[in-house]
Amino acid sequence: MSSVAEKEEYNYDIVKFCVIVGIMMGVLGTFVGTWIASELAFPFLNFDIAEISFGRLRPVHTNVVIFGFGGFLLYGGGFYMVQHATHARVRFEKVAWAAVALWLIGCLCVVATLPFGMTQAKEYHEAEWWIDLILAASWVCMTISFLATIAARKMSHIYVGLWFFMTMLFMVTYIFVFNGLCIPVDFTFSYSAYAGIHDAMTQWWWGHNAVGFFLTAGFIGIMYYFVPKHANRPIYSYRLSVLHFWSLTFLYVWVGAHHLHYTAIPDWTLSLGAGMSVALIFPSWGGMINGMMTMSGAWDKIRTDPVMRFMVVALAFYGMSTFEGPLMGTKSVNALSHYTDWTVGHVHSGALGWNAMIAIGAMYHMITRMWNTEMWSSKLVNAHFWIHLTGAIFYITAMWGSGVLQGLMWRAFDEYGNLVYTFADSVAAMHPFYALRATGGFLVFTGLSIMLFNTLKTISAVKAGTNVTLTAEAKA
Amino acid sequence: MSEYKKGGGMIRGIPHDTIEKSLPILATFVAILVAVGGIVEVVPAYYLEDAEPEVEGVRPYTPLELEGYAIFRREGCFLCHSQMIRPFRDEKERFGHFSLAVESKFDHNYQWGSKRTGPDLARLGGKYTDAWQIQHLRHPRSVVPESVMPNYFFLEERTLNTSLTKKRMEVLAMMNVPYSADDIANWEADLKAQAGVDDGDGEDDLRARYERKTWEHDGQVIQWTDSFEPTPINVRAFDGDASDITEMDALIAYLQMLGTSVHFEEGVDYYHDKFGQPYRD
Numbered sequence: 001m002s003s004v005a006e007k008e009e010y011n012y013d014i015v016k017f018c019v020i021v022g023i024m025m026g027v028l029g030t031f032v033g034t035w036i037a038s039e040l041a042f043p044f045l046n047f048d049i050a051e052i053s054f055g056r057l058r059p060v061h062t063n064v065v066i067f068g069f070g071g072f073l074l075y076g077g078g079f080y081m082v083q084h085a086t087h088a089r090v091r092f093e094k095v096a097w098a099a100v101a102l103w104l105i106g107c108l109c110v111v112a113t114l115p116f117g118m119t120q121a122k123e124y125h126e127a128e129w130w131i132d133l134i135l136a137a138s139w140v141c142m143t144i145s146f147l148a149t150i151a152a153r154k155m156s157h158i159y160v161g162l163w164f165f166m167t168m169l170f171m172v173t174y175i176f177v178f179n180g181l182c183i184p185v186d187f188t189f190s191y192s193a194y195a196g197i198h199d200a201m202t203q204w205w206w207g208h209n210a211v212g213f214f215l216t217a218g219f220i221g222i223m224y225y226f227v228p229k230h231a232n233r234p235i236y237s238y239r240l241s242v243l244h245f246w247s248l249t250f251l252y253v254w255v256g257a258h259h260l261h262y263t264a265i266p267d268w269t270l271s272l273g274a275g276m277s278v279a280l281i282f283p284s285w286g287g288m289i290n291g292m293m294t295m296s297g298a299w300d301k302i303r304t305d306p307v308m309r310f311m312v313v314a315l316a317f318y319g320m321s322t323f324e325g326p327l328m329g330t331k332s333v334n335a336l337s338h339y340t341d342w343t344v345g346h347v348h349s350g351a352l353g354w355n356a357m358i359a360i361g362a363m364y365h366m367i368t369r370m371w372n373t374e375m376w377s378s379k380l381v382n383a384h385f386w387i388h389l390t391g392a393i394f395y396i397t398a399m400w401g402s403g404v405l406q407g408l409m410w411r412a413f414d415e416y417g418n419l420v421y422t423f424a425d426s427v428a429a430m431h432p433f434y435a436l437r438a439t440g441g442f443l444v445f446t447g448l449s450i451m452l453f454n455t456l457k458t459i460s461a462v463k464a465g466t467n468v469t470l471t472a473e474a475k476a
Numbered sequence: 477m478s479e480y481k482k483g484g485g486m487i488r489g490i491p492h493d494t495i496e497k498s499l500p501i502l503a504t505f506v507a508i509l510v511a512v513g514g515i516v517e518v519v520p521a522y523y524l525e526d527a528e529p530e531v532e533g534v535r536p537y538t539p540l541e542l543e544g545y546a547i548f549r550r551e552g553c554f555l556c557h558s559q560m561i562r563p564f565r566d567e568k569e570r571f572g573h574f575s576l577a578v579e580s581k582f583d584h585n586y587q588w589g590s591k592r593t594g595p596d597l598a599r600l601g602g603k604y605t606d607a608w609q610i611q612h613l614r615h616p617r618s619v620v621p622e623s624v625m626p627n628y629f630f631l632e633e634r635t636l637n638t639s640l641t642k643k644r645m646e647v648l649a650m651m652n653v654p655y656s657a658d659d660i661a662n663w664e665a666d667l668k669a670q671a672g673v674d675d676g677d678g679e680d681d682l683r684a685r686y687e688r689k690t691w692e693h694d695g696q697v698i699q700w701t702d703s704f705e706p707t708p709i710n711v712r713a714f715d716g717d718a719s720d721i722t723e724m725d726a727l728i729a730y731l732q733m734l735g736t737s738v739h740f741e742e743g744v745d746y747y748h749d750k751f752g753q754p755y756r757d
């Protein structure tokens with residue numbers, strides 16, 4: 001699509017930086033995740049140190065994997081995609097670098113403050129107000145540079161991957177700003193601008209749309225570039241992409257209320273959230289089908305190419321978790337699943353299955369193209385795939401088992417109308433599942449560590465000139 | 477991907493080609509479309525009176541409880557303990573009456589949580605003794621062998637840092653929490669009185685302030701009926717030691733008041749109000 005001469009005009013330095021930092025964040029985030037998962041299975045691992053206790057470390061895990069690993073994939077993949085899909089070098093490069101630098105500073109501040117209990121106590125938005133300002137400044141810089149690059153495109157049409165990315169840029173700005181509104185008491189503490197039911201609604205408007213836009217629209221945008229590019233096939237259906245783009249853009253926003261089923265929120269809001277959650281399967285599957293069908297004529301690649309396999313399995317997990325999501329968004333299923341590990345399992349089938357695997361696939365793709373090299377070891381890429389997939393399946397099945405078991409134990413009554421189990425019984429029943437989950441997490445961490453090792457080896461081989469350059473066919 | 481781009485044009489009468497070719501048009505549509513759902517679902521709750529029906533008894537936290545709330549947040553307790561009981565039979569049996577919207581109306585931010593690795597705490601107040609709470613926080617497995625909760629014995633060793641208490645109350649008073657100037661001015665006396673470290677001198681003043689029946693904020697007055705007796709404030713050395721105020725004092729003061737403000741009455745339907753019926757007629 002673009003000649004080598006054109007490619008050399010692209011700014012790859014910024015993408016390279018993001019990809020390497022992103023992999024490191026993935027290793028760190030999954031390490032912390034494995035640690036806290038182990039704490040739940042074996043509580044002595046809290047070691048009576050407040051800073052590493054579960055309650056303090058859990059937000060470190062979520063923030064590092066979402067905003068560190070996921071964030072740097074979006075920044076790196078976004079800058080890579082926007083240049084390739086517009087044939088224009090990234091505009092306002094200093095602003096773009098500022099975006100990346102501020103994002104890294106923000107992520108490091110999160111890691112440095114949360115273990116000390118400085119938290120806004122809003123899930124997935126824990127960073128205190130001044131870190132929010134750093135992250136917001138980064139986001140604005142990213143948006144400016146990204147939109148300016150689209151404006152400088154060398155073709156008339158804006159590519160579909162960029163539409164999704166743009167949706168993410170706008171929506172994340174809205175939800176981050178409004179959910180983050182607070183009055184600071186000092187640098188370590190602030191009170192949310194909202195209280196009670198209003199805070200709950202605002203929080204889950206943020207919470208679900210951080211998933212819906214940061215982890216879905218943004219990642220779908222990434223998928224729309226990297227899957228057809230890696231498969232070397234055109235997108236399956238133009239009309240389907242238009243349809244599911246506008247429906248996803250409109251529908252996702254409504255479904256956050258399903259996190260609050262049967263709470264003190266007005267029923268009409270929850271019913272609306274439930275109905276929209278069911279409807280959301282259509283735009284979600286539109287994206288999944290469009291990605292999957294793009295493989296038509298290139299299915300043989302999953303036999304030989306582990307990177308292609310990462311992308312295809314990511315789409316399969318996306319289809320599965322967006323089927324599970326509407327199911328859990330209905331009131332009667334939610335009555336059982338809410339407050340249980342089923343939710344945790346659902347999130348991780350999206351996060352480990354869809355987000356991580358499409359991110360890893362896109363990262364391997366970018367590394368080989370940017371450094372114009374094969375990976376140092378393709379066997380390790382293959383090993384990474386199987387280790388990651390095994391880990392993800394261990395994790396998800398463990399949480400399905402524990403979640404459904406918890407839900408059923410809590411609501412079990414005996415023939416005399418008494419509760420069958422104490423709450424403590426249900427906690428004890430979780431132990432084997434928690435141990436299995438920690439094992440799954442450890443495998444995912446191992447896989448990402450292998451990826452980091454393989455990437456660093458690849459880069460040093462390029463520097464030493466001992467690498468194998470890509471074939472012309474692969475570069476096309 | 478070149479085949480793909482040729483696919484543009486009219487889709488069911490919509491000139492999608494035009495949208496795809498113009499960054500301003502595409503950006504404007506996206507910016508508007510993503511905002512709709514949030515506006516429809518979040519905003520009306522501020523204007524619909526039946527979204528958060530008033531029930532007598534819900535008061536702001538005392539200074540000591542407010543510090544306890546801050547510790548609850550700091551330690552991330554809400555990540556494993558919800559404070560939102562749903563209207564199901566098993567939850568009623570296990571945790572008590574389902575939670576009302578009004579019960580968290582002074583919580584900036586709300587502490588409903590999303591996960592029950594441990595039990596719900598919305599009605600924990602008065603369920604266990606202080607001695608049980610202390611032992612459980614020190615070493616949870618010494619009283620609940622199945623527990624996976626971390627040990628929090630350090631709370632007992634740390635003197636409560638009250639440097640922010642006054643500021644916290646001032647910030648909350650800027651929003652919708654009806655702390656009066658008098659409440660804020662006397663924060664320290666009230667805090668000491670509740671933890672039992674002032675020889676009982678300040679107890680009456682503390683009770684006068686936080687067991688009052690008129691709460692005024694920004695010209696809005698909440699007046700409870702004369703016959704309503706507000707839940708008495710817990711006043712004692714919560715950690716069993718009246719010589720100082722520790723983080724354990726503050727956290728247990730907070731835990732022991734959770735869910736105790738509303739006095740639920742037999743025969744009153746607290747649920748169907750969601751559909752616009754008043755709690756009582």
